[in-house]
Amino acid sequence: MSAFSAIGEEREVEQDEFTPSIEPQPTWCPGCGDYGVLKALKGAMSELGKNPEEILLATGIGCSGKLNSYFDSYGFHTIHGRSLPVARAAKLANDGVEVIAAGGDGDGYGIGGNHFIHTARENHDMTYIVFNNEVFGLTKGQTSPTSPKGHKSKTQPNGNAKTPLRPLSLSLTAGSSYVARTAAVNPNQAKEIIKEAVQHDGFSHVDFLTQCPTWNKDAKQYVPYVDIQDSEEYGHDLHDRQAAQQAMYETENALYEGTVLTGRYFVDDERPSYQEEKRARGDMPEGSLAERYFEDGEWERSYDFIDRHA
Ligand SMILES: Cc1ncc(C[n+]2csc(CCOP(=O)(O)OP(=O)(O)O)c2C)c(N)n1
């Protein structure tokens, strides 16, 4: 089966179909939060009836980037911080593909931060999962953009002097049309949030708190958590941008004070995705560029169809 015939095919999809025959057991450390992302993603895609052949997973570099090896679908293990440009290109070349981008806090909020801002601004139709473990896990625990102030690591042995980045607030301000935070310690909520994010038309950003027990000994900070949708104290109208901003600000402060708030923060169903905006202007190719190449064997340059993105 190819990506073209799989798209839109309706059938029951078992979770096991996303387990690869090569390296089915992840090599993440015992207790790593990354297992929670894999479980939630498999569960979400199976419940949505998505075929492995209609999904493209683009990941960055890091322990998080290894998700690509453990989730069986079309995949592109990119370079550090570059999952989003690859994901965008894939979605433009084949609009029917379900595109998921994923990577770490260092990958997405640090080296790839500019791609994050502009992919959100342009509202590209995809889901972006950021494994936020507040360290550079793969390279042995260096301070990352989300490490708490005062956090000690090999690169900051006297404690981090920097104020951490606010991923939710940044995402909202940049233009994401769906913003949520979940945690590996809450797999059912995580699965439901990923399902919503995938179904949303536009750029869906999920900040996924993933404990790193090997390099971030404060890993237990994500337990217990509060789901703001289940809490009278924190509930707000998800379509109200200002209320979302306030809730995000409180959530980001609370995390470093020991209270873990998770849930949905913002949803804009009205805003057209980048793909819809381009289609309305006659700037999107008819059908899939990739399929044309696949069938005709003739390469048509993508910039003949898509503007150069000034
Ligand atoms: C351009 C570039 N700079 C640095 C690295 C080294 N490097 C690999 S992974 C990584 C950080 C990973 O941290 P994060 O994105 O938070 O992912 P995690 O391992 O925590 O999941 C770094 C700095 C690299 N691969 N490429």
Ligand code: SF4
């Ligand atoms: S180093 Fe940390 S993030 Fe990487 S696999 Fe181990 S526990 Fe997970």
Ligand SMILES: [Mg+2]
């Ligand atoms: Mg990290």
